[in-house]
Amino acid sequence: MNQWVSRQQVAAEFLGTFTLVFCGTGAVVIDAVTHGAVTHVGIALTFGLVIASLIYAFGHVSGAHFNPAVTIGMCIAKRFSGANVVFYLLSQIAGALAGSVLLRVLFSNEACLGATLPLGGNELQSFVLEAVLTFILMLVILCVTSGPKEVGIMAGLAIGGIIGLEALFAGPISGASMNPARSLAPALVSGNLTSLWVYLTAPVLGALLAVPAARLTSA
Numbered sequence: 476m477n478q479w480v481s482r483q484q485v486a487a488e489f490l491g492t493f494t495l496v497f498c499g500t501g502a503v504v505i506d507a508v509t510h511g512a513v514t515h516v517g518i519a520l521t522f523g524l525v526i527a528s529l530i531y532a533f534g535h536v537s538g539a540h541f542n543p544a545v546t547i548g549m550c551i552a553k554r555f556s557g558a559n560v561v562f563y564l565l566s567q568i569a570g571a572l573a574g575s576v577l578l579r580v581l582f583s584n585e586a587c588l589g590a591t592l593p594l595g596g597n598e599l600q601s602f603v604l605e606a607v608l609t610f611i612l613m614l615v616i617l618c619v620t621s622g623p624k625e626v627g628i629m630a631g632l633a634i635g636g637i638i639g640l641e642a643l644f645a646g647p648i649s650g651a652s653m654n655p656a657r658s659l660a661p662a663l664v665s666g667n668l669t670s671l672w673v674y675l676t677a678p679v680l681g682a683l684l685a686v687p688a689a690r691l692t693s694a
Contacts, residue, residue, distance in 0.1 A: 480559040487537035488566035489573075491529045492656055495541050496574030498525045500589025500661050504582050519646060523639020530631035542654040543567055548613045548682030552689070554621070564656075571660035579664050588661040591650030591674050598670050601649035602677045608641045609653045609681030610688070617689035653678050 502521040506513035513521075530539040538555070540546045546563045549555035555563075578588050593601040612634070619633045642651040652658045658674030661667075 478556065478558060480556075480562040484537040484559075485562055485566045487533040488540060488563050489570040491533050491537070491539060491541040492567040492570030493574045494529060494570075495522075495525055495654075496571045496657055496660055497577060499657065500575065501578055503589035504578055504585050508582060508585060515646060516643065519639050519642035519651075522642050522651075523635040525635075526638050527631040527635025530634060534631065537563075541567060541570075541656075542678075543656050544609055544654060544678035544682040545613065545616060547679055548617075548686055551683060552617060552686045554617075567656040568659065571656040572664065575660040575664040578661075586665060587667050588665040590661040590665055590667050590669075591652040591658045592667075593649060593670055593673070595648040598673055601670065602673045604645050604649040605652060605673060605677035606681040606684070608645055608649075608651060609678040610685045611641065611681075612637055612653050613682040613685035614689055617685060618692065650674075653681075655679065 499518075499522045502513050502518045506515075506518060526541070529541060533539045538549070540549065540563060543564045546555065546560055546567070550557050550560050575588055578585075582588070615637045616634055619630045638653070641653065645651045650658075652674045655675045655678055658671065662669075662671045662674075
């Protein structure tokens, strides 16, 4: 593992997170402005497919985190250098902001820009959901990217699949963010900071809890 992050890694995390936010929250925005043309299922598939594609595009460059909670989890799991965490987080946040700004330019009348909000319950319910969803996501990531059962080329499908699955069943309640950068950017650009604390803290907690859980199953 290199001591310092490379410009290629920074660029990959920026471009990957930009694409994730532009396509994922873009699906939410377009569904709103077209009065449901994309559908909830379409939104969930968009998030899952874009992540799977980005893992194949950039996984060999940066590890394809595109998510501050994943970067922090990887660091705690000792699979990523702590010296590079800040560079990854800044790249991810910058990429997410760029994606939301472009959506604001394209869809200036859309108020929330796909921001994640508690939709079917209270903040505590969404907090628990987001923590558990990210726990499952991080557990899958840790299990399919190393060890004797490494799935190699199938990792993108496994990770994209679990994101799509979780968005399908939990999206109508918590928004199924699982990603602080994905929630922060549309909240800042739209000016809607309602319940943002849930989506900044719960995914990190879930990712941290997944690290010891993954160790329990490792050979």
